[in-house]
Amino acid sequence: MDDLRAKLAYLKGLSEGLDLDENSKEGKLFAQMIFLLEGMTDVVDDLQEDYDELYEYVEAIDQDLTDLEDDVYQEPFDEDEEDFEEFSLECPDCHEIVYVDGDTLDEEDIEVLCPSCHRVVFVQGELWEEDEAELEDDEGSQE
Secondary structure (H helix, E strand, O other), rough: HHHHHHHHHHHHHHHHOOOOOOOOOOHHHHHHHHHHHHHHHHHHHHHHHHHHHHHHHHHHHHHHHHHHHHHOOOOOOOOOOOOOOOEEEEEEOOOEEEEEHHHOOOOOOEEEEEOOOOOOOEEEOHHHHHHHHHHHHHHEEEE
16 A cells, blocks of 8 residues: 555656646646545555455454364364264164264263154163163063
8 A cells, every 4th residue: 555655646746746737727637636546545545454354354253163163073083182982873763873972971871862853872871771671571561
């Protein structure tokens, strides 16, 4: 922008150096052209400032989005996290893939539900023993 302002100042100096009468047709024309160029330079300066602000804002959004993508789309076996394990199970009803992290599987009593159809796809611990006992009861009553 300084370059544009410098060129405008140079043109103003040239027009003043011509020593034109401001009341003549040529003098009025040059004065109006310089006035128009000054206005255009001001508008370009404002646009450049707005552009710089938007550029910084978009860069910040891009960085935030990158951080969010890293958090959300983290690879299941990321090299930086040695202990992170993830298992996938397929729901027998709707065939949706359900992901369970290794820390969840370390818990004593867990029941994993399908997020789509809400069917139990995995049971562990005392809950498993209860379900197993219910299955045996149901099988015994069917015979």
